[in-house]
Amino acid sequence: MRVQLATVASLLTAVSLVAQERAPQAKSATTPLYTVRDGNKVDPRTLAGWKTWRALSCDRCHGQAQEGLVGPSLVESLQALTKEQFQTIVMNGRIEKGMPNFSGSPMMQANWEGLYDYLKGRSDGNIAPGHLYPIDATGATSSK
Amino acid sequence: MTQACRSMPLSKAVLMFASLALPATVVADADLDQRMSDPANWASQAGDYANHRHSTLSQINAANVKNLQVAWTMSTGVLRGHEGSPLVLGETLYMHSPFPNNVYAINLKDLSFKWKYEPKQDAGVVPVMCCDTVNRGLAYGDGKIFLQQADTTLVALDAQTGKVVWTAKNGDPKIGETNTNAPHVFKDKVLTGISGGEFGVRGRVIAYDLRTGNKVWTAWSTGPDDEMLLDPAKTMTWSDGKLAPVGKDSSLKTWKGDQWKLGGGTTWGWYAYDPKLNLVYYGSGNPGTWNPSQRPGDNKWSMTIFARDLDTGRAKWVFQMTPHDEWDFDGVNEMVLLDVDHGGKRVPALVHFDRNGFGYTLNRVTGELLVAEKFDPAVNWATKVDMKSGRPVVDKNYSPGTTGPDVNVQNICPAALGSKDEQPASYDPQTGLLLVPTNHVCMTYEPFQVEYTAGQPYVGATLTMFPTPNSHGGMGNFIAWDPAAGKIVWSDPERFSVWSGALTTNGDICFYGTLEGYLKAVNTRDGKELWKFKMPSGIIGNVFTYQYDGRQYVGVYSGIGGWAGIGMAAGLTEPTAGLGAVGGYKELAKYTTLGGTLFVFALPAPATQTAAEGR
Numbered sequence: 001m002r003v004q005l006a007t008v009a010s011l012l013t014a015v016s017l018v019a020q021e022r023a024p025q026a027k028s029a030t031t032p033l034y035t036v037r038d039g040n041k042v043d044p045r046t047l048a049g050w051k052t053w054r055a056l057s058c059d060r061c062h063g064q065a066q067e068g069l070v071g072p073s074l075v076e077s078l079q080a081l082t083k084e085q086f087q088t089i090v091m092n093g094r095i096e097k098g099m100p101n102f103s104g105s106p107m108m109q110a111n112w113e114g115l116y117d118y119l120k121g122r123s124d125g126n127i128a129p130g131h132l133y134p135i136d137a138t139g140a141t142s143s144k
Numbered sequence: 145m146t147q148a149c150r151s152m153p154l155s156k157a158v159l160m161f162a163s164l165a166l167p168a169t170v171v172a173d174a175d176l177d178q179r180m181s182d183p184a185n186w187a188s189q190a191g192d193y194a195n196h197r198h199s200t201l202s203q204i205n206a207a208n209v210k211n212l213q214v215a216w217t218m219s220t221g222v223l224r225g226h227e228g229s230p231l232v233l234g235e236t237l238y239m240h241s242p243f244p245n246n247v248y249a250i251n252l253k254d255l256s257f258k259w260k261y262e263p264k265q266d267a268g269v270v271p272v273m274c275c276d277t278v279n280r281g282l283a284y285g286d287g288k289i290f291l292q293q294a295d296t297t298l299v300a301l302d303a304q305t306g307k308v309v310w311t312a313k314n315g316d317p318k319i320g321e322t323n324t325n326a327p328h329v330f331k332d333k334v335l336t337g338i339s340g341g342e343f344g345v346r347g348r349v350i351a352y353d354l355r356t357g358n359k360v361w362t363a364w365s366t367g368p369d370d371e372m373l374l375d376p377a378k379t380m381t382w383s384d385g386k387l388a389p390v391g392k393d394s395s396l397k398t399w400k401g402d403q404w405k406l407g408g409g410t411t412w413g414w415y416a417y418d419p420k421l422n423l424v425y426y427g428s429g430n431p432g433t434w435n436p437s438q439r440p441g442d443n444k445w446s447m448t449i450f451a452r453d454l455d456t457g458r459a460k461w462v463f464q465m466t467p468h469d470e471w472d473f474d475g476v477n478e479m480v481l482l483d484v485d486h487g488g489k490r491v492p493a494l495v496h497f498d499r500n501g502f503g504y505t506l507n508r509v510t511g512e513l514l515v516a517e518k519f520d521p522a523v524n525w526a527t528k529v530d531m532k533s534g535r536p537v538v539d540k541n542y543s544p545g546t547t548g549p550d551v552n553v554q555n556i557c558p559a560a561l562g563s564k565d566e567q568p569a570s571y572d573p574q575t576g577l578l579l580v581p582t583n584h585v586c587m588t589y590e591p592f593q594v595e596y597t598a599g600q601p602y603v604g605a606t607l608t609m610f611p612t613p614n615s616h617g618g619m620g621n622f623i624a625w626d627p628a629a630g631k632i633v634w635s636d637p638e639r640f641s642v643w644s645g646a647l648t649t650n651g652d653i654c655f656y657g658t659l660e661g662y663l664k665a666v667n668t669r670d671g672k673e674l675w676k677f678k679m680p681s682g683i684i685g686n687v688f689t690y691q692y693d694g695r696q697y698v699g700v701y702s703g704i705g706g707w708a709g710i711g712m713a714a715g716l717t718e719p720t721a722g723l724g725a726v727g728g729y730k731e732l733a734k735y736t737t738l739g740g741t742l743f744v745f746a747l748p749a750p751a752t753q754t755a756a757e758g759r
Contacts, residue, residue, distance in 0.1 A: 051592065051593065054592060054594075054606075055592065055593055055594045055595050055604070056594075056595060056597060056600065057594075057597075057600050057601040057602075057603070060271065060600065060601055064718045064720075064721060065718075070271065100597050100598075100599070100600060102597065104597075105595050105597065106595070107593070107595050108595075131606070
């Protein structure tokens with residue numbers, strides 16, 4: 001398959017999630033949370049979310065594939081967490097459990113919605129673990 | 145005793161005279177000096193102050209080493225990477241372990257425990273240790289054993305009883321500060337450093353009073369002159385073919401804004417001390433964040449050799465090896481003090497094998513650059529060191545700082561763990577050669593934008609590692625190096641990086657361990673293998689020797705781990721985990737598994753000889 005979008009089922013789920021829980025400034029209910037091709041090429045907002053994941057070393061506690069280490073599995077947590085709950089946790093932290101407060105991070109402030117989209121994609125199984133690339137690129141990572 | 149004096153290396157003789165000549169208020173630790181001068185002991189991690197890792201013992205030698213066999217073993221009870229070595233003082237051997245940093249005093253008479261010290265440390269320190277929970281060993285001085293715990297507590301134990309005499313806290317694990325280094329006892333002080341270059345930690349060396357544990361001075365690696373103990377007019381550095389004062393704000397001027405506060409320059413390596421000059425030598429590590437685009441400038445004084453006055457901490461000279469690091473080439477490796485012939489003169493020198501792949505020889509009195517040559521021909525990130533400026537000439541094809549964030553730069557040699565990491569070299573005064581355990585590994589390096597959160601990793605690069613292409617296929621070499629010429633004399637290829645410290649002896653042999661678990665003895669002159677023994681677990685410890693009851697022993701820890709062995713030690717599987725080492729060293733799992741045992745070897749003892757040589 002040349003272009004592999006989210007499956008119809010998960011697309012519907014995504015749409016319904018947005019419809020039920022979107023913040024006032026969220027994307028329109030008809031837009032999917034994320035767009036993914038070949039498992040690792042994503043739209044700019046989701047890419048910025050993944051870069052935030054990487055920049056803040058979230059993998060240290062939640063695992064390189066979000067499978068959970070000392071922190072919970074986000075593959076599982078994102079099945080249940082609402083977007084508002086997600087925002088509260090990343091901005092306030094869960095200090096007693098070891099989750100830092102990331103409200104001081106400009107990248108988190110700018111990209112927390114993209115991070116939510118990225119983690120939903122991981123939780124849905126549509127986005128592959130590891131390095132992501134822009135969907136509009138030729139497919140090859142820039143390299144020397 | 146007479147024989148010991150006759151065969152004593154020159155540096156030790158000089159040291160004794162120097163200590164006699166000093167005023168009473170600043171006498172050397174006479175206890176440690178005396179014990180170091182007896183080759184039966186292994187009284188400090190390197191056996192001396194100069195980092196020679198050489199023993200004048202010769203009972204085990206090139207002719208008979210083939211008969212070497214296991215004399216005794218002892219479990220440390222811990223299954224993580226075992227770096228450093230035990231100490232031996234008279235009839236007591238002091239063994240240490242990785243986290244939780246247990247210390248055992250073993251009676252060599254009957255191999256029983258005299259005492260045990262098992263500290264209670266918060267396990268929260270483990271996740272903020274970048275490259276395994278290693279500890280590089282104990283120090284001795286003034287009747288005390290010094291332990292630098294992972295949680296940044298420095299502990300002084302009574303060597304006879306194991307009771308705590310004093311403790312000092314030199315960091316905070318909550319912001320990623322930990323310790324892996326051995327403390328160093330020099331004269332009336334014990335010096336320690338800090339780890340955490342991957343957590344935005346600001347490096348420093350701290351000197352404590354040996355007797356009381358009171359802090360005497362702290363010398364930071366980055367920041368304002370007064371905090372770094374730099375004298376703008378008197379601290380010298382090599383530039384433009386001569387030595388010149390560093391000038392005002394020499395560190396601050398080379399950082400953007402407050403980035404120096406997260407500027408790394410940590411201090412977890414092997415320090416040296418010259419009693420005659422009263423100078424202590426050590427190196428600083430990588431600058432904060434591995435993404436060079438976030439820290440424009442030379443990032444002084446990360447990646448730097450410091451020469452400081454031991455009494456005051458004042459820097460006499462500094463030399464930065466890798467300005468504006470783009471590869472994680474920490475400058476912390478051992479500083480070896482020896483004399484070389486240069487320009488028709490005998491020069492008091494400092495020899496240093498840097499992570500960046502260059503072997504440096506400097507005048508240790510002045511800081512003048514004498515030699516800087518590649519000690520692995522595979523090094524490609526720089527074509528050479530410009531001898532006038534002292535700066536490496538960087539090849540833009542292998543420069544992640546030039547191509548910028550999110551570009552994956554291919555085939556950089558060496559990899560981030562350097563042509564050599566902390567595994568210390570040995571100096572053989574008989575041949576004038578240094579015997580050097582090295583890495584032969586290359587990498588890909590993709591830097592990315594990162595943000596600082598206290599206690600979180602502050603890395604900003606994704607790496608993969610692999611054996612040097614178009615070479616012998618292995619990941620290491622064990623080499624002999626001529627420090628005056630800057631040339632490899634011989635080189636033995638190894639399947640994996642040699643992550644074990646070397647030992648040379650007057651028996652014309654050199655010992656080192658391998659990651660798959662062989663302890664090897666080779667001829668110092670030509671590298672020919674004379675003996676080897678397979679350990680249960682890979683070796684990242686340093687080989688040591690001692691004499692007890694008339695017999696010479698050689699020992700080393702068996703226990704895979706450290707940066708190279710982190711995949712196995714911490715149970716990691718993603719190839720890019722462990723800062724790229726997990727994928728690079730995945731083949732190790734075919735040859736070895738976790739362990740934690742001290743092995744001690746000796747020649748078979750004829751019954752008559754044993755009876756006759758009681759002491």
